[in-house]
Amino acid sequence: MKGHITERSPGKWAIVLDLHTETGKRRRKWHSFSGTKRQAQEECARLVTEIKHGIYLEPDKTTLADYLDRWLKHEKSSVSPKTLERYTELAMKNIVPLIGQTTISKLKTEKIDAAWTKALESGRRDGKGGLSPRTVHHMRRVLIKALNQAVTWEMLAKNPATASKPPKVERKAMTAYEAGTTGELLEALRPTRMFVPVMLAVMCGLRRGEIVALRWKNVDLANKRLAIVETAEQIKGAVRYKETKSGHARVVDISSTVIEELKRHRVRQAEENLRLGVRLDDEAFVVAQADASPLQPRSLTHEWVRVLGNTTLKRIRFHDLRHSHATQMLAAGIHPKIAQERLGHSTIAITLDLYSHVMPGMQADAAEQVDEAIRRAVKPKA
Template sequence: MKGHIRERSPGRWAIILDVPDPETGKRRRKWHSFAGTKRQAQEECARLVSLIRHGGYTEPTKTTLASYLDRWLDHVKTGVSPKTHERYAEIARKNIVPLLGDVTLSKLKTERIDAAWTKALESGRRDGKGGLSPRTVHHMRRVLIKALNQAVTWEMVAKNPATASKPPKVERKQMGAYGATTTAELLEAVRPTRIFVPVLLAVLCGLRRGEIVALRWRNIDLERRTIAVVETAEQINGVVRLKETKSGLARVVSLSSTVVEELRAHRVRQAEEQLRLGLRLDDDAFVYAQVDGRLVQPRSLTHEWSRITAKLALTRIRFHDLRHSHATQMLAAGVHPKIAQERLGHSTIAITLDLYSHVMPGMQEDAAEQVDAAIRRAVKPA
């Protein structure tokens, strides 16, 4: 196994390697460009020769990161959900490619990637109005690591340079939530609007946006006062599809008397509305629907929430934060976290505790007192 260097210009070197062809056994020459001193070029040549001998050598490729990411996105399409693939494609093509897309895979180094993250934080917005959030850059890094791991598997690069890049610090965002008084004010304010029932189901039942959009009357038992949450709506490129819930498990949510009364009244109004259009409301109909009964796009619900609440004298929160409001009100009232987990549809109680333990009153104090009381009873003389 041989290799030597040749000076092309001051500080620029060609590293020429004799690489055996795995099929014919004949030697082929592979050229690598290198910038640095002669000593550094010799060391790099020795390193590459060592990789060839020990089976770790990867032939240089002229494939740019942009073209590689397109290939990778096609490869992973069948292995992830359509929503996940849409998010991968958006991050790769709109965020990563403008910063690193013209770099060839063989020349993509950790230093260059770190510089890209810094630039993204400072001026990465496509509208030119500043930088991207640390959370967005964190997602960019995760997608690039995942993509380049596949390049290592395909032997297009010897190692993944994104793994060693420094992730931005992401501060945990404080969740918005309404208290009981504000929740009551909100419900009265949106009662005349079409989003009243979605708001009711989010803030008093803890349903997610997609679960509300996908909810049908057959999933509601007003006599037993329960809702069966069995599917959710997902919007991809303007197309809505129904799929299993986020946790992959169906759940049953008990309804308060207030919610039951409001749903009864809503069904009557909806039936009258559709009857005027010559339609008959049945159990297969969506609870929250367009005037003609068609499925509502999840993003349309979000836009309507933003439009209506912008006119209200209430603290602005996201529609998803109505679900957080339900959770915090439950736990602050002393409801057991296991019950909260079941109503919210979290896959494990650990998720519930991690998200909401800060709102459970006196947990630390109660724990200390209970342990102290147990020890006192144990050491109390007979």
Template sequence: MKGHIRERSPGKWAIVLDVGEPDPITGKKKRKWHSFAGTKRQAQAECARLITEISSGAYVEPTKQTVGEFLREWMAFVRPTVTPKTHQRYAEICEKNLGPLIGDVALAKLKTDKIDAAFAKALTEGRRRAGGGLAPRTVHHMRRVLIKALGQAVTWDRLSKNPAAATTPPKVERTKMLAYDVAQTAELLEAFRPTRMFMPVMLAVMCGMRRGEILALRWKDVDFANGSISVRESAEQVGTEVRYKETKSGKTRNVAMSVTVLEELKRHRLAQAEEQLRIGLRPDEESFVVAQADGRPLKPVSLTHEWTRLLARTGLPRIRFHDLRHTHASQMLSAGVHPKVASERLGHSTIGITLDLYSHVMPGMQADAAAQVDAALQAAISASRKSK
């Protein structure tokens, strides 16, 4: 394998590579031409790199496809393999974040330094409307999506290696966990009792259920005899459409109900049946536990809007509806419930997720554990001394 460089104009070079044997009829050499901008030494280094790639079989034929064009192709490719919500998120990141930064760059010329520069720009001036930079967590998601997309480019032989894999990830600070204490939880339940949001709030703060799980819950999933709820599905909204899918962990889990939740659900079912019968509906086991007055299921976005509106009427700190799940978890662990039990109740795939998310509750538990061990040890020492 041979190659050489030719200067076309100051700082502009043509890299000429001889590939294969000369044509047996014409005697002309088969060549590949590459354009390069830089110094003569840099052009020579690039020529040597290309020769090495061709010799080792790692060479990828240059394409004029831009990063933006490739991302659109990739989005169409992954659509059947991901959930609609995930695809929507990918599309937002590719079109609104990555596209304006590197969409016009030729895919074959995309390098790690260009991607790092694009991420740095996003952190300082990435907001299109309000100005300022994007949150590090958003840039972190951009990086993950780009790594996934360019990994496919490598598989398709559009790139020899993934330039996004070597980029420097932004430092993402852990979001402070927000949760109500026991007194605030009691105040919350009393404030929401007269509203249609009472039962969703009760299921979130007393059972640790996710928003989508609450809205997918049907009466057939509530076992009054054994005092448990079977969490089988989750509601997911994309645009105005809602679909029901398997839970986040992919498994059905059983959540034990306290006496309070059990009695409130019985009261709620009776009130809901009376309300629907007045308009000619006959609820059955397939009916949704949380529903509109006409029996139709509530949409996730509608629940969030109603939560925000009603919470603003109270004097309680403003938190997300999802933070009610954190409230349940924190109160369980603070009360001494074993993390394994809490993990199963919350539907985490591993106990490590529970311990990582709620490590802020652990110091108090550790202090209690240390005190209990110390008390047991001191009692044993005292008993040993008395027996002598």
């Protein structure tokens, strides 16, 4: 294999490679290059080496925008609709405006790093500043995943996004209510339709999607337990029911207080449905709209913001009610393994990582208990 360079104009070079087809015929491939003569020679040598080792890929005119469109169609069959929606938003609305017109064969790590910097400075689509580091971090992950597929399809020799520098993402401080505040919250919301969903979140640790997907057939009032078998996912106004986040159903034991509240709620719901001419059965949703239709996850969030605004309590996200349940459990000395199973985390490592801020107090209590046990065991000398 041979190659040589030809100067087209000052600083502009043509790298000419001699290739051989499967039939043995010779053909030439031209590459454009900008730089010094020495740099052009080094690039020519690199390309010749790739040809000799069988890793050379001919230049592809496909732009990143066109490639991402193709990749998203490929991903449609292997990811959930919600995940595809998020991939599409990050790829087409955030990445493409920055580097979408670059051909993927000329996409370099330096250019990708420059795109992340620009996104942080002025990436918002409304023109009001930059995107958050967390959003740019997600953009980078999507681009890496997309270009990994390009390597598999032999459109790229290596993935230039992998070496790009991720932005530093600071973990947000977790907010949660203490037991006393939780009691105030429940009393304040008791007259509203938000009482039951908030109770399920703050006293059972259920996720928003799990709450709106919970049916009466999964509530075992006699044995005081809930079976969490599915979750609700909202995509552009439509709701889809699917398996839980961890991929496994779980059983959540519930307290006598929750049992009594659910019994009263079922009676009220049955009376409400009867006025509509609808009979309440086990397929009905525990949390539903006034007309007995299913509740959308986002509607639950919007209503939470509204009713919380009518109180004097600290403003937190609906998901933070689940965090409140977790921190109260761990602070009360409940073993993290029990908390993991109750919350539906796939591994105990997730539980420990999320709630490590609760652990120092638990360790101090453990140290004192061990110390007390040893002192009792050691008999005083005569």
